[in-house]
Amino acid sequence: xxxxxxxxxxxxxxxxxxxxxxxxxxxxxLANEYPPNSVHAQSADTFIEALQEVSGGDMVVTAHHGAALxxxxxxxxxxxxxxxxxxxxxxxxxxxxxxxxxxxxxxxFLVTTPEEERQLYEIAKPYYEAVLADDNQVLLFATxxxxxxxxxxxxxxxxEALDGVKLxxxxxNGTITFGxxxxxxxxxxxxxxxxxxSTGAIDAVLTSADGGSASQLWEQQSHxxxxxxxxxxxxxHVNRDVYDALTDEQKAWVTEAAAAAEDFGWGLxxxxxxxxxxxxxxxxxxxxxxxxxxxxAALTEAxxxxxxxxxxxxxxxADSILAAFxxxxxx
Numbered sequence: 641x642x643x644x645x646x647x648x649x650x651x652x653x654x655x656x657x658x659x660x661x662x663x664x665x666x667x668x669x670l671a672n673e674y675p676p677n678s679v680h681a682q683s684a685d686t687f688i689e690a691l692q693e694v695s696g697g698d699m700v701v702t703a704h705h706g707a708a709l710x711x712x713x714x715x716x717x718x719x720x721x722x723x724x725x726x727x728x729x730x731x732x733x734x735x736x737x738x739x740x741x742x743x744x745x746x747x748x749f750l751v752t753t754p755e756e757e758r759q760l761y762e763i764a765k766p767y768y769e770a771v772l773a774d775d776n777q778v779l780l781f782a783t784x785x786x787x788x789x790x791x792x793x794x795x796x797x798x799x800e801a802l803d804g805v806k807l808x809x810x811x812x813n814g815t816i817t818f819g820x821x822x823x824x825x826x827x828x829x830x831x832x833x834x835x836x837x838s839t840g841a842i843d844a845v846l847t848s849a850d851g852g853s854a855s856q857l858w859e860q861q862s863h864x865x866x867x868x869x870x871x872x873x874x875x876x877h878v879n880r881d882v883y884d885a886l887t888d889e890q891k892a893w894v895t896e897a898a899a900a901a902e903d904f905g906w907g908l909x910x911x912x913x914x915x916x917x918x919x920x921x922x923x924x925x926x927x928x929x930x931x932x933x934x935x936x937a938a939l940t941e942a943x944x945x946x947x948x949x950x951x952x953x954x955x956x957x958a959d960s961i962l963a964a965f966x967x968x969x970x971x
Contacts, residue, residue, distance in 0.1 A: 666890065668701045668726035668882070673713050673830050676705040678854035679908050680874040683783045684729045687876060687901035695893045701727070712829040720879050721775040727878035732768075732782075733811035734829065739771045740953035744961070745784070746813050746872035747950060748943035749936070754909045756969060757784050757871045763964045767957065768875070776880040781898040783905025785848045786913050788869040791861045792844035797931045799938050808833050808845045813870070813946040818846070820942035830855075837861075849916035849927075858923040865928040867936060871909075876901070 670688070674680055681703070688701040711719055716728035717735050736743035744764055751757045761782060769779050790796040792805065803822035809815050811827065818825040826842050830851065836842045837860050845852060849864055876898070886894065917927045951958040 665697065666699045666886065668699075668878075669709070670701050670703045670727050670729060670876075671707075671709045671711045671716055671719070671725050672703065672705045672729040673707045673711065673716075673731065674705065674729075674851070675854040678705075679786065679850050679905065679912060680729050680731075680783060681705045681854075682908070683874070683901050683905035684876060686904045687781070687897050690900040691893060691897035694896050695890065699890060699893060707831045712831050714829060717775070717777075717877075720877055721777050723776075723879050723881060725879070726882050727780070727876065729874055729876045731785075731810070731830070732873050732875045733813070736812055738775075740950055741767045741771060741957070743811055743813055743950060746788075746811055746870045747947050748813060748817050748869050749940045750947065751871060752868070754784065754871065754906065756965075758906060759968045760961075760965050761873060763968065764961055767961070772875075772877055773880070777877045778880055778883045780876045780878055780894065781902035781905075782873045782875045783902060784871040784873055784909065786850045786909055786916070787866070787871050788846055788848050789867050790844060790846060790865040790869075791852050791857050791863070792865070793862050795863050795926070795928045796844060796865045797928050798935050806841070806843045808836065808842045808847070810846060810872070813943070813950075814846050816946040816949065817939065817943040820945065821939070834860075849913055849920065853916045853919055856923075858920055858925045861925070863926045863928055864917075864920055865931065867931065867939065869939070874905075 670684055672681055672684055684703055688703055691699050691701060709725070711725065711728070713731040714734040716725060716730040717738060719725040720728050732742045733746040741764060745757065745760065751760055768782070772779050790807070794801065796802060796805065799821055802818070805823045807818055807823045807825050808828045809818060809825045815825045815827050826836070828836055828842070833842070833845060834855055837845065837857070845857065845861070846869065852861070852864065883891070920927055
């Protein structure tokens with residue numbers, strides 16, 4: 641015998657049936673290896689907030705910063721492509737083993753200003769998108785890290801100062817470059833860097849002022865030497881099946897939010913370095929600037945094999961990208 645629904649329960653059932661389909665929000669999880677106060681966590685959060693606003697709450701993304709889901713950037717490529725993650729904010733250069741185009745933004749001393757880095761990104765963007773598309777992913781946006789420098793317990797402001805230093809690098813370009821100096825490069829993901837520093841497995845760290853500040857490296861390092869080594873990219877990428885399941889209106893919201901987050905991330909560079917330096921100094925660090933141009937020239941020479949190796953791996957596409965970059969830079 642069927643039971644009669646009570647009035648409150650019946651009202652709830654009827655109300656649920658009357659809800660429009662869009663009231664059931666799209667919910668995604670975003671993974672990010674870097675701490676919540678890093679520039680790229682803030683860019684991801686800007687995307688999330690903008691998406692929630694333009695969608696009227698229809699699309700909700702939960703951020704998991706600081707490798708909270710257990711993924712490093714190198715793992716997030718396959719995790720997003722396979723659908724284990726909806727989307728991620730990933731440091732792109734560790735993906736160079738997947739395709740050499742991903743290491744372009746970290747070729748040392750190739751760009752000298754944020755404007756040049758943006759130009760190079762726009763030129764290379766179709767290449768990035770094509771590789772991701774082949775692996776079931778969509779590039780939503782990319783933002784740069786502030787310039788990489790050298791964290792250590794002394795000024796690393798000369799080739800002599802690098803002698804015997806066990807230096808964390810973040811990709812093959814860094815390993816090649818500092819392998820051509822008296823330092824000993826050790827390639828590590830960010831999630832592994834602080835533990836290795838704590839145990840003495842490394843002495844110094846190649847990363848931006850922002851990356852180190854976000855993880856409070858001043859607790860273990862006393863100096864930051866500005867060398868403006870590179871401004872590598874961070875990508876926010878989404879699983880293609882997840883993206884394709886969206887309505888056209890939802891895709892338009894994602895595009896709008898991604899554009900807002902991208903502009904925010906690139907706009908951070910102007911003031912972020914100064915803010916980082918002030919914070920580092922407030923914690924007792926010494927920021928070393930104005931290093932000898934001869935030192936930068938020597939590091940640039942040490943980096944030349946990295947550029948040549950990249951050109952060899954990329955083939956004709958390297959010539960096309962670099963020619964377009966030189967033409968744009970000359971304008």
